[in-house]
Amino acid sequence: MGKVTMRDIAQVMGVSVMTVSNAFNRPDQLSAELRGRILARAAKMGYTGPNAVARQLREGRTRVFGVVVTQGVERVFEDPYQVILLGGLAAELEAAGANILLVGTGHDDVDPMMRVGVDGFVGMCTTHPMAAAASRRGLPLVTTDPMDGVDGWVSIDDRQAGLAIADHVRRLGHRRVTVVVEQTVPEHPCMVVQQPDHLLDLLQVLQADGIYDVWPRTLGVLEGLEGLDVDVVCSAGSSCRAGREAAAVVMDRQDRPTAVVALSDALALGVLDALRERGVVPGRDVSVTGFDDLPDAAAGLTTIRQPIRDKGRLLGQLLLGQTGGERHIVLDHELVVRSSTGPAPR
Amino acid sequence: MGKVTMRDIAQVMGVSVMTVSNAFNRPDQLSAELRGRILARAAKMGYTGPNAVARQLREGRTRVFGVVVTQGVERVFEDPYQVILLGGLAAELEAAGANILLVGTGHDDVDPMMRVGVDGFVGMCTTHPMAAAASRRGLPLVTTDPMDGVDGWVSIDDRQAGLAIADHVRRLGHRRVTVVVEQTVPEHPCMVVQQPDHLLDLLQVLQADGIYDVWPRTLGVLEGLEGLDVDVVCSAGSSCRAGREAAAVVMDRQDRPTAVVALSDALALGVLDALRERGVVPGRDVSVTGFDDLPDAAAGLTTIRQPIRDKGRLLGQLLLGQTGGERHIVLDHELVVRSSTGPAPR
């Protein structure tokens, strides 16, 4: 029961396995009458249709693409940026009859990347170490950020975007700025306020290991703020909650900054919450900027707009081989100024 | 290239295929020296490790579970409820070394449910028609709502919860109430204001087809509001946007209700947005209720709290066969009263 195969049916009906197979896949290859009898009999025997895995083996492809995330699968769902991106990817793949497999980092010694049956991988942001792993599989691999040795990537010019944000803040007259950086490495403590120079050293190490991928963005921001009085706070991931925690650290110190530059909207929205809780008015008392232009940012967050959904779509097309020659795609971004930023109070 | 198999390696090295297999899977089954040579040679030949699909076929399992969604994969990501549930499920499965496959409804004539290599299915809410399809595969199937013929489900007592909401609204003195119902069938027009009786007829048909699964909740609400002046609005899905649209219809009529009962928080949050845009103060001018207690509801939405994440976790355990005998799990819910509801204005 449940273990019925085409062979069983063929045997019982006195036909060949091939005929049974054809009954399921190639109706035109046999008489309607025989086909009907086979299907009926198969149903009666509890046959549940051609085994998917056997078929995949035989056909040499799975119609499944793996999305690789290093922070534990469930974290993906907490980050709106990733959720939107995934939505675009899903739309594209689904239209092509392909499915998405969420691949975690594994728990024990086994590397799940090696055991999943997929036709290719998408490396989500913050997941660079998996590049090597995916390459080991010898399968197509595309990523959400520029990276060497992959078969394609889709990104914006993160460094320029970082510069644009910094420039905006500087022009508003802010001289005392806190940058909230997403810290993706669990081993390193979060929420530590550091001087930029020391932080850059750390980040550069991470970047060299391929772990820290908002490096260009961070670099652009810090470069653009050079000469000002800058602090950096590392947050635990890119979520609203993390942003709130970060803001708590910043705001409860004496010597508050007049501007907080968060490296993602998710973080920035958390910062805004924390400010309001303290009766601080964003854009007047303290300016706040984000990055991504999530839907929630429309309520008044100054940020960098990037076409997140399109990123996902294009990654899907890249994977499906639908795009022409260009496999390194740089999308446009745009500074969107809203009410969360204003002139530095004097 | 890329097509190297164990046999190739075995041939080249003059050993058996089995030895090569062992070199990769059973280090203790051969001398470290030989193993080292094999691995080195394999790498040199461009072998990328044991073929995942072949292994799955041979081992008779994939370590993958399919999450079935009927509304198109990307819609899942728009619904916070589903996202949270998925997070819990992912955490549980990942801990067991299993992965999640997002299964869409397919585009052409092919039914993806029949072609994916999985060990079982999770039927997300609003996806009942897939129950039959999943059953056709003869694989374990668990769902987020009570359903016959499945191997398990995890839910709350939706009808009681609906009654609790209605009761709360009634006690506050509201006599003119609009219920916002999630309409999941694309074929039917949305945003149509209907009298409850006619709506119930429609919903009952959908329910009979297994398409409308907040049926108990809806029934509880309408039952609890019986005798009052009740209108019903059908929204397009359960999202903030849909809620905003629904509220627009409601509020722009003369003869506004004094209370809006939305059947999900996502909808309710959209309703709140729409009210505020119109200068209407929630809880004073118009009361609003939701359902789920999403994080965003904490800002002031009266709602029903249900352990969404736990639902996902338990579904995972059910699928992995980790729960004891009980395969029909009813979780607790709780009415949470916040500022979005208040006495009916007179």
Added chain:
DNA sequence: TTGTAAGCGTTATCAA
């Protein structure tokens, strides 16, 4: 410690 044989369940090819 290494090798042999026999599938896992399907589909492509080519012959009948």
Added chain:
DNA sequence: TTGATAACGCTTACAA
């Protein structure tokens, strides 16, 4: 229209 044969790439059981 139908059937026999040979893969697809691997691993379990058992033998050497």
